[in-house]
Amino acid sequence: MKTDRKKRRRKMLFGVPAFFLLVAAVVTVAMLSYGFISERSEDRVFIAVAMLCVVLFLSLVCTVADAVRRRVTVDRPVQNILDATDRISSGDFSVRLEPLHAYGKYDEFDCIMENLNKMTAELSAKEMLHSDFIAGVSHEMKTPLAVIQNYAEAIRAGADAETTQKYAEIIGSSARRLAGLVTDVLKLNKLENRELPPETERIRLDEMLAAAALRYEELIDEKGIVLNCDLDEVTVLSAPHELEIVWNNLLSNAVKFTSAGGRISLSVKAENGKAVVRVADTGCGIPPSAGGRIFEKFYQADASRSGEGNGLGLALVKKVIDFLGGEIFVESEVGKGSTFTVRLNASAEKGEA
Numbered sequence: 001m002k003t004d005r006k007k008r009r010r011k012m013l014f015g016v017p018a019f020f021l022l023v024a025a026v027v028t029v030a031m032l033s034y035g036f037i038s039e040r041s042e043d044r045v046f047i048a049v050a051m052l053c054v055v056l057f058l059s060l061v062c063t064v065a066d067a068v069r070r071r072v073t074v075d076r077p078v079q080n081i082l083d084a085t086d087r088i089s090s091g092d093f094s095v096r097l098e099p100l101h102a103y104g105k106y107d108e109f110d111c112i113m114e115n116l117n118k119m120t121a122e123l124s125a126k127e128m129l130h131s132d133f134i135a136g137v138s139h140e141m142k143t144p145l146a147v148i149q150n151y152a153e154a155i156r157a158g159a160d161a162e163t164t165q166k167y168a169e170i171i172g173s174s175a176r177r178l179a180g181l182v183t184d185v186l187k188l189n190k191l192e193n194r195e196l197p198p199e200t201e202r203i204r205l206d207e208m209l210a211a212a213a214l215r216y217e218e219l220i221d222e223k224g225i226v227l228n229c230d231l232d233e234v235t236v237l238s239a240p241h242e243l244e245i246v247w248n249n250l251l252s253n254a255v256k257f258t259s260a261g262g263r264i265s266l267s268v269k270a271e272n273g274k275a276v277v278r279v280a281d282t283g284c285g286i287p288p289s290a291g292g293r294i295f296e297k298f299y300q301a302d303a304s305r306s307g308e309g310n311g312l313g314l315a316l317v318k319k320v321i322d323f324l325g326g327e328i329f330v331e332s333e334v335g336k337g338s339t340f341t342v343r344l345n346a347s348a349e350k351g352e353a
Contacts, residue, residue, distance in 0.1 A: 026058050076100075077109035084116055093124035141181065144174035185312065200239050205268045205275055206231035208240070212247040213266055216255050223260045230267040236275045236344055242320045249313040250279040250340050257283035258337070280339040286332035294330065 033054040037047050077100060084095045097113035099106060106114070151167040151174075159167065209231055220227055254264045262282040269276050286294060295318035321328045325345045332338035 022062070026062065029058060030054060073107075074109075077113070081109070081112060081116065084113075084120075088116075088120060088123070093120045093127055095120050141178065144178040144181075147171070147174040148178075181312070200237050203236055203238055203240050203243065205234045205236055205277065208243065209247055209266060209268055209277065212244070212251055215248070216251055219255050220264070223255070223258070223262075225255065225258055225261070226263045228263060228265045230265070230269075232269050234268050234270045234275050238324060238344060242324060245320050246317050246342065247277075247279075249317045250342075253313060254279055254281040254283065254338075257281065259283065262337075275344040277342040277344075278339055279342075280337065282337040285334040285336055286330065286338055287334055295328075 030051070034047070034051055037050045041047060041050075080097055084097055087095045096117050099110035099113050101107060101110050148171050151171050155164050155167050210229065213227060213229065251264075251266070258264055258281045264282075265278070265280040267278045295314050318328060321342060327343045327345075329341045329343075330338060331341075
């Protein structure tokens, strides 16, 4: 919150006359005192001593009044702010300061307190997310590492060739899952700490999506899934490497959660100057209770199939879309499937650039 310039100007215009009137009042009292004393005595020494006492008394009154004013209006809020910043620097993000004035009548100290409250709330939320993220990574790593360790011990203990081959495949699968987790964590970290804008170029989205779909052709054929593509020639100015992450994750999830004989629809259109990509499937769908959390790190709506992923895919997709300045929405119904819609803010063109 910023203090209003007009309000500061009013305070200044009020403070200057107030100080002027205070000085005028002190001078007037001194002059009246001099007149009162000189009328009753002609002794110059007495008059000088009496006036010195008057001046000292008036100075004391002004000093005490200014000390009280400073104590209430400056020292107290400054000390509160110093105590708060000391606690924050020690890692205590639960600090909250109470402004001294009512909302709408804030002075600069109140605004500093409000900004500190906002800062500590943000730091507290980030600290919680960081702790949850570390806990999530640790938890996700434990399972594949335990599998690798147990089956490696079983092989070392001496197993027949067939069992050894089976165990080796399980170890390889767990190692790939672990490598995928590390890769996704690194991608998320790179996106979250990236300050420079991505390198952009003109991209034919229809060609990019077709190439992405081809990478899953074998899995689609194995499950007997019908893939329907409606790809208009849409060109956008965006970041190809980041968009690859989005399409690969959305298509991977569609194939993963669509049962044998189901359907997947992939489309791209130019609508109102934006590129609109939809990935729809007839899979298991997402429960309403999970709809608002599917883009959280490590959250998996279908716990029974948690072994098929690490819960970072959609979090990574959301981070990329936010990074590119786009939007992503999901519509889903349990047992009927899900539709993910991506809108890119980059200017979209229909046909060749």
